[in-house]
Amino acid sequence: MTGFARAKEDRPTPPEVYNWRVYTMALVISMGVLTYGYDSSFIGTTITQKSFRRDFGMDKMSKKELNDVSSNLTSIYSAGGFFGALFAFFSLELLGRRWTVILSDIVFIVGALFCTVGTVPSKSLGLIYAGRLLTGLGVGGIAAVSPIYIAEISPPAIRGRLTGFFESFYQTGAVIGFWINYGIVHNLDTNDSNAWRIPMAVQLIPAGILALMAPILKESPTWLLKRGREEEAYQVYSFIRKLPADHEYIAEDVHFIKEGIAKERAALVGSANATLGQVMKGAAKEASLKGMRNRFLLVFLMFMWQAWSGAAAINYYSPTIFTSIGLTDVTLWTGIYGVIKAAGSIVFFTWFIDKFGRKWPWIISSLACAFCQYYLAVYIAVGHPMTGVPQSASTIAGGKGATAMIMIFGAAWSFGANGLPWIISAEIFPSSLRSISGPFAAMSVWLWTYVVTRALPSMYTSMGWGVYVFFATCLVCASIYAFVFIHETKGLRVDQMDELFGFESQHQVGAPVAKAVAEDDDGEATKAGVVRKEVV
Numbered sequence: 001m002t003g004f005a006r007a008k009e010d011r012p013t014p015p016e017v018y019n020w021r022v023y024t025m026a027l028v029i030s031m032g033v034l035t036y037g038y039d040s041s042f043i044g045t046t047i048t049q050k051s052f053r054r055d056f057g058m059d060k061m062s063k064k065e066l067n068d069v070s071s072n073l074t075s076i077y078s079a080g081g082f083f084g085a086l087f088a089f090f091s092l093e094l095l096g097r098r099w100t101v102i103l104s105d106i107v108f109i110v111g112a113l114f115c116t117v118g119t120v121p122s123k124s125l126g127l128i129y130a131g132r133l134l135t136g137l138g139v140g141g142i143a144a145v146s147p148i149y150i151a152e153i154s155p156p157a158i159r160g161r162l163t164g165f166f167e168s169f170y171q172t173g174a175v176i177g178f179w180i181n182y183g184i185v186h187n188l189d190t191n192d193s194n195a196w197r198i199p200m201a202v203q204l205i206p207a208g209i210l211a212l213m214a215p216i217l218k219e220s221p222t223w224l225l226k227r228g229r230e231e232e233a234y235q236v237y238s239f240i241r242k243l244p245a246d247h248e249y250i251a252e253d254v255h256f257i258k259e260g261i262a263k264e265r266a267a268l269v270g271s272a273n274a275t276l277g278q279v280m281k282g283a284a285k286e287a288s289l290k291g292m293r294n295r296f297l298l299v300f301l302m303f304m305w306q307a308w309s310g311a312a313a314i315n316y317y318s319p320t321i322f323t324s325i326g327l328t329d330v331t332l333w334t335g336i337y338g339v340i341k342a343a344g345s346i347v348f349f350t351w352f353i354d355k356f357g358r359k360w361p362w363i364i365s366s367l368a369c370a371f372c373q374y375y376l377a378v379y380i381a382v383g384h385p386m387t388g389v390p391q392s393a394s395t396i397a398g399g400k401g402a403t404a405m406i407m408i409f410g411a412a413w414s415f416g417a418n419g420l421p422w423i424i425s426a427e428i429f430p431s432s433l434r435s436i437s438g439p440f441a442a443m444s445v446w447l448w449t450y451v452v453t454r455a456l457p458s459m460y461t462s463m464g465w466g467v468y469v470f471f472a473t474c475l476v477c478a479s480i481y482a483f484v485f486i487h488e489t490k491g492l493r494v495d496q497m498d499e500l501f502g503f504e505s506q507h508q509v510g511a512p513v514a515k516a517v518a519e520d521d522d523g524e525a526t527k528a529g530v531v532r533k534e535v536v
Contacts, residue, residue, distance in 0.1 A: 080136020
């Protein structure tokens with residue numbers, strides 16, 4: 001781990017802080033996100049397998065009925081994700097970060113079991129629908145809690161990298177889904193029920209690892225201190241920092257968090273010893289203030305631009321393009337496309353996110369992806385590629401260019417709106433609003449995913465190649481939106497975010513609050529000379 005550059009921190013940091021424990025916890029928490037990425041790539045192919053359609057009576061359905069079932073199987077998952085994120089808001093505050101992850105994982109495992117078992121003898125999709133809903137609920141909760149949970153246990157200097165595990169695991173899951181389909185197509189008879197049961201069952205592996213590793217997870221010290229469980233917070237810090245509980249570095253962390261909590265509560269409800277209900281009411285009030293509500297709108301619209309980027313359209317039409325130029329092993333090339341996206345995301349979010357920032361990567365990525373989609377629209381309109389039909393030399397040549405555009409799209413998409421909304425939404429809110437902003441961001445994702453998955457089938461039918469013109473134009477608009485409205489947030493503290501977004505607190509918290517906190521700490525933090533500010 002020492003090979004990575006670390007962000008500067010304005011106090012001496014013991015080397016023990018950068019240890020395997022905090023990395024391991026971040027990896028375990030992110031394991032649930034892997035299932036999120038896996039679903040994005042495996043379900044579309046799995047439900048089109050001959051055995052799946054036969055086992056559930058879909059082989060006797062009309063084309064419209066098939067489209068409806070396919071749309072329902074994907075959109076019910078999105079609906080589950082939306083409500084899973086909504087429910088996470090309450091469990092985050094009442095039960096904590098750790099139990100929110102564990103309960104979400106349990107719900108997901110039950111859903112995955114339903115999907116794997118199915119009800120083949122009756123040819124009813126009821127259990128599959130129930131499983132898809134439950135897996136969506138589980139992933140929705142995990143997606144809502146993971147970024148803030150990781151941020152709250154991470155040392156400031158490596159917080160961005162550890163939070164970036166979220167996107168890296170999502171893309172890794174997507175790659176696994178692509179290659180699971182590849183292995184099944186090439187090694188199993190698609191008329192065998194195992195051709196759809198195995199991909200359904202693979203979901204249980206990362207969820208099972210998370211369940212088995214759950215005992216090593218420690219509750220967020222920030223949540224413990226909010227609930228007045230100070231001794232447990234010291235113990236957790238001692239474990240994840242590999243330092244004695246009475247170490248000066250830990251005393252500084254605890255003092256700083258307690259001071260921040262006291263100031264936030266005093267500013268919101270007029271008392272540093274507010275109840276949970278008062279805090280939640282005050283947080284809702286703060287979220288509606290000028291300089292805060294525009295952040296929530298920013299998050300909502302960022303995920304809207306992400307959903308209408310056309311990535312799903314690329315996934316839909318790429319097999320036809322691959323076939324039109326003579327590439328018979330379509331699943332192989334689809335897998336390569338997935339690897340390009342995953343590798344690009346992992347490299348960018350691990351090494352370059354804090355070098356190049358957020359604003360300009362979004363703009364450059366959107367414009368590059370728009371160019372690729374405009375090319376695809378022209379190629380499909382002029383060349384009329386069709387699977388299983390001999391193509392002219394010019395169509396094959398254009399198809400090679402289209403294949404290149406698909407791969408370029410994957411590379412460019414990997415460092416743009418694909419993952420940046422998660423990074424930005426995790427860093428622009430103060431700790432007092434993270435239990436709201438995390439679920440809100442996840443709900444925004446699921447809402448727009450649901451809308452797009454419901455709309456895409458009819459868009460393909462009615463618009464043809466115009467779908468790519470539409471998505472390309474959306475990407476151009478997204479780049480303009482980013483230029484005007486997305487601020488560069490690289491390296492900014494929370495107080496600088498407030499200034500950037502025009503937030504002015506309606507309350508001023510004076511010295512008494514800080515003094516009360518210092519006295520509560522028995523002077524430990526004052527002796528430590530805490531003068532730093534939170535870096536997010």
